[in-house]
Amino acid sequence: MARGWESKSVEEQMENSRRDKKSSAAAAARHAKPVHHSRQYENLVLARARLVKDIETTDNPRYRQFLETSLAAIDKQIAEID
16 A cells, blocks of 8 residues: 555645656746847847948938937837837
């Protein structure tokens, strides 16, 4: 009888372990998206800062126009993420 009890205990522990692994995998999947979005947001903010600096330092009006168009596109992407 003691053996049967131990066997059930081991089965229960194994089942709990499987269940914990599944729930931790699901939790990791839920957290994967925000990390991706925060990195994308940071990249856009850095690109925006670079564009602003380039706009301030350029003398070429055509290049300035190009940079301003790019800045507007990045601002739109940042707004979509928020």
